[in-house]
Amino acid sequence: MVDAARAGTAAPAAVPPPAGRPGRRLRRRPSRIRGRQALAGWLFVAPALLGLGLFLVAPILMAFWVSFRDWSGLAPLDTSTPTGTENYRDLLVESGVVQSDFAKSLRNNFYYVLGVVPAQTALSFFLAVVVNSKLLKGKTFFRTAFYFPSVTSSIAVAFIFIFLFSPSGVVNVLLSALLPGTVETVWLSEFKGVVHTVLGWLGVDTAPAFLGEHRLMGLSYWDWLSGPSVALLAIMILATWTTTGTFMLMFLAGLQNIPEELDEASLIDGATPRQRFFRVTLPLMRPTLFLVLTLGLIGTWQVFDQIYAMTAGGPQKTTLTPAYLIYRDGFENSAMGRAAAIAFILFALILAFTGIQRLLLRRED
Amino acid sequence: MSPVTAARRATGYLVLTAFALIFIYPFILSLATTFKSREEVAAEPVLPWPLNPEWRAWENVLVHGDFPMWTLNSVIVTVGATLLRIFLDSLAGYSLARLDWRGRGPVFAAVLAVLAVPPIVLTIPRFLVLKEMGLLNSYAGLILPLAVDAVGIFIMKQFFEALPRELEEAARIDGANIFQTYWRVVLPLARPGIITLAILSFQGTWNEFLLPLIVVRASPEHWTLPFGLSTLGRGGAGGQTFDYPVMLAGSMLTILPVAIIFIVLQRFFVRGIAAGAVKG
Numbered sequence: 001m002v003d004a005a006r007a008g009t010a011a012p013a014a015v016p017p018p019a020g021r022p023g024r025r026l027r028r029r030p031s032r033i034r035g036r037q038a039l040a041g042w043l044f045v046a047p048a049l050l051g052l053g054l055f056l057v058a059p060i061l062m063a064f065w066v067s068f069r070d071w072s073g074l075a076p077l078d079t080s081t082p083t084g085t086e087n088y089r090d091l092l093v094e095s096g097v098v099q100s101d102f103a104k105s106l107r108n109n110f111y112y113v114l115g116v117v118p119a120q121t122a123l124s125f126f127l128a129v130v131v132n133s134k135l136l137k138g139k140t141f142f143r144t145a146f147y148f149p150s151v152t153s154s155i156a157v158a159f160i161f162i163f164l165f166s167p168s169g170v171v172n173v174l175l176s177a178l179l180p181g182t183v184e185t186v187w188l189s190e191f192k193g194v195v196h197t198v199l200g201w202l203g204v205d206t207a208p209a210f211l212g213e214h215r216l217m218g219l220s221y222w223d224w225l226s227g228p229s230v231a232l233l234a235i236m237i238l239a240t241w242t243t244t245g246t247f248m249l250m251f252l253a254g255l256q257n258i259p260e261e262l263d264e265a266s267l268i269d270g271a272t273p274r275q276r277f278f279r280v281t282l283p284l285m286r287p288t289l290f291l292v293l294t295l296g297l298i299g300t301w302q303v304f305d306q307i308y309a310m311t312a313g314g315p316q317k318t319t320l321t322p323a324y325l326i327y328r329d330g331f332e333n334s335a336m337g338r339a340a341a342i343a344f345i346l347f348a349l350i351l352a353f354t355g356i357q358r359l360l361l362r363r364e365d
Numbered sequence: 366m367s368p369v370t371a372a373r374r375a376t377g378y379l380v381l382t383a384f385a386l387i388f389i390y391p392f393i394l395s396l397a398t399t400f401k402s403r404e405e406v407a408a409e410p411v412l413p414w415p416l417n418p419e420w421r422a423w424e425n426v427l428v429h430g431d432f433p434m435w436t437l438n439s440v441i442v443t444v445g446a447t448l449l450r451i452f453l454d455s456l457a458g459y460s461l462a463r464l465d466w467r468g469r470g471p472v473f474a475a476v477l478a479v480l481a482v483p484p485i486v487l488t489i490p491r492f493l494v495l496k497e498m499g500l501l502n503s504y505a506g507l508i509l510p511l512a513v514d515a516v517g518i519f520i521m522k523q524f525f526e527a528l529p530r531e532l533e534e535a536a537r538i539d540g541a542n543i544f545q546t547y548w549r550v551v552l553p554l555a556r557p558g559i560i561t562l563a564i565l566s567f568q569g570t571w572n573e574f575l576l577p578l579i580v581v582r583a584s585p586e587h588w589t590l591p592f593g594l595s596t597l598g599r600g601g602a603g604g605q606t607f608d609y610p611v612m613l614a615g616s617m618l619t620i621l622p623v624a625i626i627f628i629v630l631q632r633f634f635v636r637g638i639a640a641g642a643v644k645g
Contacts, residue, residue, distance in 0.1 A: 040543040041466030048457035049472065051513030056479055059490030066493065077497065130381060135374045138381075144631060145385040148392070151627050151634065153572040155591045156616035159598065160395045163609050166410075170394065173411050245388070249638040302485040305574045309595050323485045330489050331579065340489045347486045 067340035074334060087341035092217070100218035102342065105320040107219065109301060111228040112321065115236045116243075117296040124244045124292070125285075128251035129277075143252070147245035154242075158309035161238045162188065187234045191316035193226025194233060229318035235306050243299065247292045254288030255281070290361055294354055301350050322346045392620070399423060399614040406609050422610035426618060430611075434586065435593035436618070439571060442507045442589055447566040449512035451559055457513075458521025459547055463533070473522075479515040484575070492579045502584035507577060511570055517562050520637070524558030525551065561633045568623055568634075590619045 067087055071080035090098045131142055149157065164170045165187040175183040192200075199205075206212070207222035214221050228236060258281065266276050304323040311319040313328060320328075322342055330339030393413045398406055399422045400415040409416065426432045460466070461473050491510055492501075500506035532554065536546045552559070574591045581587035588596075594615045598607045627634060 037464050037543065038466040041460045041464035041469065044460035044464065044547075045457045045472060048453045048513045048518060051453060051509070052476070052479055052515065055491060055494065055510040055513075056482065056487065059487060059494040060482070062493050062497075063490035066489070073492070077493070127381075127384060130377055133377055135370065136377045136381065142381045142385055143635075144628070145389050147634070148624070148627065149388055151568055151623055153574075153591050153594075153616070153619045153623070155574055155595045156619045159594070159612050159616045160391050162598065162607070163395065163398065163410075163613060164391060166607075166609075168407060168410055170391075170411050241388070246638060249635060253638070298483060302483050304485055308574075308578075309598075326485065326488050327578070330492070331582070336489060336493075343486045343489055347483060350483055 063340045064344060066337055067344055069337045071336045072334040073330060073336035080337070083337065087338045088345070090338065091341060091345065095218045098338070101317065101320060102322070102325065103217035103219040103224075104317050105322045105325045106217075107224055107226070108228065108232055108318060109303070109321040109323075112232060112236055112239075112303060113297065113300045115228060115233075116239045116300050117293065119236075119240045120243045120247055120296055121289070121292055123240065124247035125251050125289070127244065128248045128255055129281075131248070132252060132255045143249070146248055149242045150245040152242075154305035155309050157238065157242055158306045161234065161306075162310055165234045185230065188231045188311055189315050190230035191314075191318045193229055193318070195225055195227030197227075197230075226318075229315070231311050231315055232319050235303070235310060235319060238306055238310075239300065239303065243296070247296070250292055251285070251288055254285050258284050286361075293357060293361075297353055297357060298350055301346065301353070322349075395613045396617055399610050399617055401610055403608065403610065422608075422614040425611050426614045430615075431585070431588070431593055432590070432615060432618060435588050435590045438504075438587060439590040441504060442511075443567055443570045445504070445508040446511040446570045447563055449508065450514060450517055450566045451563055453513045454517035454562060455521045455552065455555065455559065456547070457518045458523075459525050459551060461518070462522045462525035463530075463551075464543070476515045476518050480519070488575060488579060491576070495580055500580075502581050502587060504587065506580040507587065507589070510576060511566075511573065514566075517566065520562055520565075521555070521558060524555055528554055557633075557636075560630070561637050564626065564630055564633050565637050567626065571623055594619055 066077075066080070068082060068084060069080045070083045070086075071077065090096065091102045092099070127146055130136070131139055131146075166172075167184060167186050171187070172183045172185060175185075207220065211222040211225065212220055216224060262280055262284075263276065266280050271279065302323050303321055304327065307313065307319050307321055307324045308327070313320040313324050323346065326339045326342050326346070329335045329342065390413070394411070397413045397415055400418040400420070401409070402417065402419055402421070405416060457476075461469060461476075495501050495506045495510070500509065528551070532550050533546050536550045541549065572591060573589070574595065577587075577589045577592035578595075581589075581592070594612075597612050597615055
């Protein structure tokens with residue numbers, strides 16, 4: 001599963017309210033035709049509704065039921081036993097390895113979102129503004145080049161990045177050329193968090209007493225504050241690289257919607273380029289910015305393919321994410337009930353985060 | 366041209382070229398690596414052309430391995446899902462856009478609600494339903510869940526609403542029934558919309574990884590290209606033992622069809638994205 005952006009889908013957030021307009025005119029026609037239209041209308045949507053119902057709605061209801069049961073996924077479903085809220089309690093309340101793995105996955109994904117969403121948004125906006133500049137030619141070429149990674153297979157791209165980040169790969173060669181000494185980082189095996197690493201440089205190698213003693217969901221405060229591991233950092237770079245092109249196209253579409261007169265008017269009024277960007281362009285781009293942030297947030301909380309292909313949750317569980325945990329618990333550990341419970345917690349989390357973001361961005365208006 | 370403008374133009378090109386390199390160089394390097402020997406890859410990991418070109422990796426991929434079978438499976442699944450999706454999505458989109466029936470509002474609202482479900486949440490649910498229906502380890506299990514999608518219905522509905530109504534009315538007056546009007550008059554007019562949908566669907570289905578992972582994991586003869594590819598090297602700790610030329614040749618093979626379509630039909634890709642962005 002890829003971020004919404006890679007899938008290239010039209011935006012869920014971009015949906016206008018259902019229009020009641022079409023067909024109005026036909027209402028005045030004789031009722032025989034209306035009756036035929038009603039029948040055809042239902043017949044036309046029936047197969048699509050059946051498909052969505054069978055593979056989307058029914059599965060979700062069934063999975064919600066399973067999340068309150070103990071089921072291996074191997075035996076028939078009716079041999080599963082009800083366990084009440086145990087799956088949810090194991091994940092959120094009862095201390096144990098289930099809870100601490102889930103806590104780690106939340107921590108990792110949180111840092112992932114915190115890094116990737118701002119990076120992809122800022123970079124794609126920046127590139128869109130440069131590509132859109134009237135001074136430059138060759139727009140089509142650059143647009144194509146930037147967007148190309150977004151349409152390719154996630155697994156193929158993950159393999160390319162395994163190669164780039166291999167111990168003797170391009171990234172290390174490049175860093176060795178730029179930095180003093182030889183860089184021999186084994187990126188995808190490096191589990192130390194970047195915050196811990198930086199603190200280490202400052203002489204803080206072990207947890208201060210307060211951070212080491214207190215725990216939340218089975219993880220010490222010190223572990224919560226580790227930052228993303230170097231391995232996760234490589235995946236974050238990959239994610240930014242593959243999604244920037246799509247978001248750049250969205251920003252470009254937004255920029256091209258800004259009426260030219262506005263730009264010219266501000267130019268005549270003597271606005272500097274900086275003023276024009278912050279006072280004219282940026283306010284008009286708010287809807288696109290909101291869309292990109294929402295899609296970014298939804299996409300980054302679902303990171304799976306790259307983790308599966310590159311690190312499988314390792315090293316030291318620092319690239320576990322809730323999405324990967326759903327797969328691991330459900331299909332490798334035969335705990336389908338718990339995997340379903342994780343899926344619903346993740347669903348709630350995504351809804352909550354997009355809701356909070358909506359509130360924050362609305363309030364500024 | 367003033368010196369300031371010239372300087373800004375130069376900076377602009379510099380920025381664009383640097384980023385074009387960042388986005389494209391990995392693909393060029395990977396392609397070159399498929400023609401290198403493993404020793405050469407270790408010695409010259411950065412050079413974007415092979416010094417002693419060899420065909421070993423491609424022979425492995427195209428002749429000896431399972432790649433031809435995986436490619437065939439990918440073609441079957443992608444073509445099947447895309448054809449079904451075009452037909453079912455456009456049929457539903459037309460009904461929601463143009464036909465007059467009670468309950469249309471709530472049905473469209475339900476389709477929009479489905480859009481909000483994050484795909485990863487469907488991992489376990491889909492497995493459950495396909496298992497109960499006995500569709501695990503089959504092509505039907507790979508195709509049917511992708512045969513309808515809410516985004517496609519939405520795109521087609523938008524597209525039909527923008528078409529002029531007169532031709533349909535003329536066809537009706539000439540005695541065509543509703544399906545004939547849709548099939549002979551409306552669908553041909555909707556070609557650009559259908560191409561956009563076909564491309565979105567082709568790209569999405571061809572690259573799909575999660576569904577084959579949960580549906581046909583246990584049945585190698587149903588593996589698709591991305592899933593088969595993933596079995597070549599997983600969880601790359603250290604990565605010293607990987608056969609990079611073969612891994613990357615497989616990756617290039619997986620990327621190639623989408624790349625060709627992307628380059629030929631680029632404007633339709635852009636249209637699909639732009640439609641979503643402008644509506645926001």
